[in-house]
Amino acid sequence: MSGWLKIAGLGPGAGVMVTPEVSAALAAATDVVGYLPYVERVTPRPGLVRHGSDNREEIRRAEAALRMAADGRRVVVVSSGDPGVFAMATALFEALEAGDAKWRALDIQVLPGVSAMLAASARAGAPLGHDFCCINLSDNLKPWALIEKRLRLAAEADFAMAFYNPRSMSRPEGFVRALAVLREACGPERLILFARAVSTPEESLRVTTLGEATPEMADMRTLVIVGSSLTRRIERDGEALVYTPRSVA
Amino acid sequence: MSGWLKIAGLGPGAGVMVTPEVSAALAAATDVVGYLPYVERVTPRPGLVRHGSDNREEIRRAEAALRMAADGRRVVVVSSGDPGVFAMATALFEALEAGDAKWRALDIQVLPGVSAMLAASARAGAPLGHDFCCINLSDNLKPWALIEKRLRLAAEADFAMAFYNPRSMSRPEGFVRALAVLREACGPERLILFARAVSTPEESLRVTTLGEATPEMADMRTLVIVGSSLTRRIERDGEALVYTPRSVA
Numbered sequence: 093m094s095g096w097l098k099i100a101g102l103g104p105g106a107g108v109m110v111t112p113e114v115s116a117a118l119a120a121a122t123d124v125v126g127y128l129p130y131v132e133r134v135t136p137r138p139g140l141v142r143h144g145s146d147n148r149e150e151i152r153r154a155e156a157a158l159r160m161a162a163d164g165r166r167v168v169v170v171s172s173g174d175p176g177v178f179a180m181a182t183a184l185f186e187a188l189e190a191g192d193a194k195w196r197a198l199d200i201q202v203l204p205g206v207s208a209m210l211a212a213s214a215r216a217g218a219p220l221g222h223d224f225c226c227i228n229l230s231d232n233l234k235p236w237a238l239i240e241k242r243l244r245l246a247a248e249a250d251f252a253m254a255f256y257n258p259r260s261m262s263r264p265e266g267f268v269r270a271l272a273v274l275r276e277a278c279g280p281e282r283l284i285l286f287a288r289a290v291s292t293p294e295e296s297l298r299v300t301t302l303g304e305a306t307p308e309m310a311d312m313r314t315l316v317i318v319g320s321s322l323t324r325r326i327e328r329d330g331e332a333l334v335y336t337p338r339s340v341a
Numbered sequence: 342m343s344g345w346l347k348i349a350g351l352g353p354g355a356g357v358m359v360t361p362e363v364s365a366a367l368a369a370a371t372d373v374v375g376y377l378p379y380v381e382r383v384t385p386r387p388g389l390v391r392h393g394s395d396n397r398e399e400i401r402r403a404e405a406a407l408r409m410a411a412d413g414r415r416v417v418v419v420s421s422g423d424p425g426v427f428a429m430a431t432a433l434f435e436a437l438e439a440g441d442a443k444w445r446a447l448d449i450q451v452l453p454g455v456s457a458m459l460a461a462s463a464r465a466g467a468p469l470g471h472d473f474c475c476i477n478l479s480d481n482l483k484p485w486a487l488i489e490k491r492l493r494l495a496a497e498a499d500f501a502m503a504f505y506n507p508r509s510m511s512r513p514e515g516f517v518r519a520l521a522v523l524r525e526a527c528g529p530e531r532l533i534l535f536a537r538a539v540s541t542p543e544e545s546l547r548v549t550t551l552g553e554a555t556p557e558m559a560d561m562r563t564l565v566i567v568g569s570s571l572t573r574r575i576e577r578d579g580e581a582l583v584y585t586p587r588s589v590a
Contacts, residue, residue, distance in 0.1 A: 336431065
């Protein structure tokens with residue numbers, strides 16, 4: 093088999109945040125596979141077939157990519173941000189493990205990218221500058237009770253927290269509950285950031301407190317960061333900067 | 342003031358993982374500032390002054406960078422990986438907050454990079470593919486009791502865990518204790534990865550279990566990842582792949 097499969101992160105949105113390693117893989121590919129809006133970020137060219145598919149099609153998409161690579165094609169599976177953070181790498185390995193044994197001999201590589209949480213953190217300052225955790229707030233694939241348990245333990249550990257998939261049309265109540273749990277566990281003064289579509293023309297950033305935060309401040313394109321008890325705000329003309337110090341007294 | 346200050350992530354080591362955004366900043370800079378081995382990753386050119394300094398000089402280095410930017414220079418402060426994860430962005434904001442009030446008017450931007458933990462995760466498969474936390478194991482700036490508390494709470498939350506600065510010459514006993522705490526909290530079968538100098542010529546990756554892990558497997562260039570209870574290993578010719586599934590039953 094001369095095919096290969098690379099699972100690549102396109103970064104948060106801006107072309108200047110795509111690594112040269114990922115650009116080179118896309119330039120060498122015969123096929124690019126992924127969620128339609130991400131596939132559309134790859135410039136069309138002769139010799140490249142773009143296979144865009146719907147959300148929640150991750151396993152079928154992964155199987156199709158593995159099959160094409162086994163057929164000798166050079167396949168790049170694209171994710172937004174980093175492919176290893178709530179993205180296609182895990183789905184690909186689930187399909188690999190459950191699938192055709194000969195797929196295990198394939199040349200498979202994960203190409204990291206600038207994750208949404210790191211882009212959001214950079215945009216705001218350095219809120220993830222000390223110990224932190226990263227939680228997917230979607231309860232599609234795990235029970236809500238586990239999400240709530242993790243929120244409470246993360247607050248007890250005094251981690252800063254980055255949240256993916258805070259809110260969708262189909263389950264708006266989850267984020268309402270998450271905010272209530274966090275407010276109780278961390279208090280109303282705790283800083284919270286809503287970073288939407290960072291590095292794209294639709295980018296926005298809002299810095300507020302848990303006491304002032306409302307569920308409508310987040311949508312599916314928003315990365316939410318809650319500070320630790322030490323996270324601070326530097327006021328200045330224009331936008332405040334938010335960071336978490338390195339030292340714990 | 343026409344100067345500016347950008348705090349940029351050089352990624353884990355390979356030039357192909359430096360974003361075009363960071364490369365453009367370095368091309369436009371008059372000064373690059375950072376820990377000597379990172380500054381040396383920036384190719385010298387006429388018109389660029391490279392200011393390399395020692396480890397543990399973060400605040401003095403940050404102040405020097407802020408002063409130069411206030412003097413109208415175009416300054417890039419470089420970190421390895423991402424600048425917002427246990428790196429220079431936080432030190433810079435500490436110096437900014439404590440320093441000359443006019444520094445707050447400076448044009449300051451953080452340019453994210455591919456972090457060591459995401460590069461290590463990509464190299465191994467997708468061990469951080471589900472909820473995870475990220476902890477600095479150095480007790481230079483926080484008490485050991487807090488590190489141990491965070492390890493226990495992270496285990497209770499069943500997070501995958503990424504550890505920075507697992508082990509230094511000056512405090513080798515910390516990682517011995519961390520492994521003991523983790524073995525007790527997660528059991529001996531739990532997967533652990535030692536990813537050293539990922540994407541450099543000295544790269545190595547070792548996948549084992551907490552029961553088999555020894556402190557000598559880590560040094561200051563090693564990123565350590567401990568899986569959640571669901572993290573799995575796909576055996577195959579050559580190297581195993583390690584990933585954490587998306588679903589919790």
